Amino acid sequence: MNDQNETRGDAEVTPEHNNTSPHVITLDDIHTAARRICGWVHKTPVLTSKALDAMAGRHLYFKAENLQKTGSFKVRGACNAVFLEKEKNPGSAGVVTHSSGNHAQAVAYAASCVGLGCSVVVPRGTPKVKCDAIQDYGGQLVFCDPTPMARKETCAALARDTGRTTIPSSDNTDVICGQGTLALELLEEVPDLDAVVLSVGGGGMLAGVATTIHHLHPHCQVYGVEPEGKELECCLRARVRLWSESSSFLNTVADSIRLRAVGPVAFPFICDYANRHVFTVTDDQMIQGTRLSFERLKQVVETASGAAVYASVHMLGKVQPGAQKVGVILCGGNIDFDTLPWFTPLPTY
Amino acid sequence: MNDQNETRGDAEVTPEHNNTSPHVITLDDIHTAARRICGWVHKTPVLTSKALDAMAGRHLYFKAENLQKTGSFKVRGACNAVFLEKEKNPGSAGVVTHSSGNHAQAVAYAASCVGLGCSVVVPRGTPKVKCDAIQDYGGQLVFCDPTPMARKETCAALARDTGRTTIPSSDNTDVICGQGTLALELLEEVPDLDAVVLSVGGGGMLAGVATTIHHLHPHCQVYGVEPEGKELECCLRARVRLWSESSSFLNTVADSIRLRAVGPVAFPFICDYANRHVFTVTDDQMIQGTRLSFERLKQVVETASGAAVYASVHMLGKVQPGAQKVGVILCGGNIDFDTLPWFTPLPTY
Numbered sequence: 103m104n105d106q107n108e109t110r111g112d113a114e115v116t117p118e119h120n121n122t123s124p125h126v127i128t129l130d131d132i133h134t135a136a137r138r139i140c141g142w143v144h145k146t147p148v149l150t151s152k153a154l155d156a157m158a159g160r161h162l163y164f165k166a167e168n169l170q171k172t173g174s175f176k177v178r179g180a181c182n183a184v185f186l187e188k189e190k191n192p193g194s195a196g197v198v199t200h201s202s203g204n205h206a207q208a209v210a211y212a213a214s215c216v217g218l219g220c221s222v223v224v225p226r227g228t229p230k231v232k233c234d235a236i237q238d239y240g241g242q243l244v245f246c247d248p249t250p251m252a253r254k255e256t257c258a259a260l261a262r263d264t265g266r267t268t269i270p271s272s273d274n275t276d277v278i279c280g281q282g283t284l285a286l287e288l289l290e291e292v293p294d295l296d297a298v299v300l301s302v303g304g305g306g307m308l309a310g311v312a313t314t315i316h317h318l319h320p321h322c323q324v325y326g327v328e329p330e331g332k333e334l335e336c337c338l339r340a341r342v343r344l345w346s347e348s349s350s351f352l353n354t355v356a357d358s359i360r361l362r363a364v365g366p367v368a369f370p371f372i373c374d375y376a377n378r379h380v381f382t383v384t385d386d387q388m389i390q391g392t393r394l395s396f397e398r399l400k401q402v403v404e405t406a407s408g409a410a411v412y413a414s415v416h417m418l419g420k421v422q423p424g425a426q427k428v429g430v431i432l433c434g435g436n437i438d439f440d441t442l443p444w445f446t447p448l449p450t451y
Numbered sequence: 452m453n454d455q456n457e458t459r460g461d462a463e464v465t466p467e468h469n470n471t472s473p474h475v476i477t478l479d480d481i482h483t484a485a486r487r488i489c490g491w492v493h494k495t496p497v498l499t500s501k502a503l504d505a506m507a508g509r510h511l512y513f514k515a516e517n518l519q520k521t522g523s524f525k526v527r528g529a530c531n532a533v534f535l536e537k538e539k540n541p542g543s544a545g546v547v548t549h550s551s552g553n554h555a556q557a558v559a560y561a562a563s564c565v566g567l568g569c570s571v572v573v574p575r576g577t578p579k580v581k582c583d584a585i586q587d588y589g590g591q592l593v594f595c596d597p598t599p600m601a602r603k604e605t606c607a608a609l610a611r612d613t614g615r616t617t618i619p620s621s622d623n624t625d626v627i628c629g630q631g632t633l634a635l636e637l638l639e640e641v642p643d644l645d646a647v648v649l650s651v652g653g654g655g656m657l658a659g660v661a662t663t664i665h666h667l668h669p670h671c672q673v674y675g676v677e678p679e680g681k682e683l684e685c686c687l688r689a690r691v692r693l694w695s696e697s698s699s700f701l702n703t704v705a706d707s708i709r710l711r712a713v714g715p716v717a718f719p720f721i722c723d724y725a726n727r728h729v730f731t732v733t734d735d736q737m738i739q740g741t742r743l744s745f746e747r748l749k750q751v752v753e754t755a756s757g758a759a760v761y762a763s764v765h766m767l768g769k770v771q772p773g774a775q776k777v778g779v780i781l782c783g784g785n786i787d788f789d790t791l792p793w794f795t796p797l798p799t800y
Contacts, residue, residue, distance in 0.1 A: 147496065149518075168749045169498075169749055173749065393788060396751050396788055397751075397788060400517045400518055400522065400750060400751040400752075400784035401749060401750070401751065402745050402746075402749040402750065402751060403749075435749035439742060439745055439746060
């Protein structure tokens, strides 16, 4: 069923929509972000594959954010937010964030670009390779207990004690504007997209891309792809954040989209500008999508990217069968190569 | 030791050089090949990585032939040779080749581009995934015993019986000219290279690239990278093909460069235009290089590409320490994902 006609426009705002954002993001905000981060992030290529087009029955345009600085799109939002902090407050004490993943590397990189100090709160037990990557970009590690609550509290205390500014991973309009810049580039290359498909964790990328595309090409549908258990579609249809606990994690192979809830800043943009239909994929389907990227695009991507590949190839046709040109975001390429998820260990004799 | 000064020029031709090619390849031949295959092969991107530059201590420019049509550079030579067959003989009965690898897919693709029939001799036991890929491009499979001799003989008999023209995988000037086109593109993007590093199997790519670079930018050194046991450097220094048996295979993880001997057509070009120093890499070193590509370039490449990555990062500095800008050919990306070579199976309990 194609429900694209019931998902847009202010007529949709009902009394249940208790999450209307106090924020507005204009096209000018996205363009300003693009100018701010220009030269510090890559303009990533858009890749195509005739084999995947044939499988999907439509033209797919893969935005290769796996080739982005630090290996994911996260650097766009991080640069926009960190550079803005430096502009507003040239004598800033620096920035702080909590993450063991792509956002941590992105903020550390962004801070290094403008000479700001950067502390990153990581849970004890974070693999050494991830800690090394953060330190390689100049981030100072601060360890905490491996619970979502401890991460938040440690980060807040650190910000308070050091005077450093917290850079959230997704629930922040500066971060959302930064992520939106990838949609500017995608539409520049392929102006007449019918749909865009991308994975959703905290919702910053989905909010930024959906907002940008709403401004520039409102007929294009923007779809989120989620791991099982997130239930974003229920929330979008109710226009209410139904998650009881914001900081809990899903049990999914896609470690970069483990966060169950979309935050209160990003949620209204997604409600207003994304299609209500959300593709829910299993671990196995994400792994299949990841492998398609490796085999057909020759691109190393993480399983969150594989989620979008799988949905665009195998699921979009049922929801928007008329979509001819579809953008697919390969959100990142930071994968643990020692445990590639499709490897079937050889039997031992 | 940098022996770049002793490797070039006719003064090097000694009586031992019993392999002088009857063929000459001019720059015009390479440009003609480029025009012939234009539109049927990709102009592949050149990728860079600050992390790999830092490891190597120089600037590396990776020519991403893993993103080429059919997944490897082989399609350049195959298209040039097959299209030329069609030009010379519009009523051609078709083409035939023997290969279970990249060359087979490349010839099948090239033949399909110009509507020629194509038979591919493959050894019995070739993995189904490879057979499927050849058939996907329209190639007709002909099975033979799994020995180098049976492959050659079956192919020759097939050519004789069907009137189809044999397209060799490397030892042919049309194929060599086609492979040389990748060097045209590389120099177009990075005109002032000091060196180029690429893996060598049958020698077609090394001959084509070295010849092209000799014509356009003769100060740039072109180095081959070989698996252990090939002993190409001994042959280059002697200027004699010392291999006793042309068709034997090396025992190496890099299945696309298993052929021990460089052929008699390609050898003289390599003698005349490549640096005499050949980098010999172990399986473990090729795997390390492959993994660097996956992790740092986010590019899926086969282990023959990993050989060139490893040599450019870890070995070139000892031979040509002054090289600032170095081209590295990522020759292909067709790897068997079920058995990624660096995966250490988890222990079973």
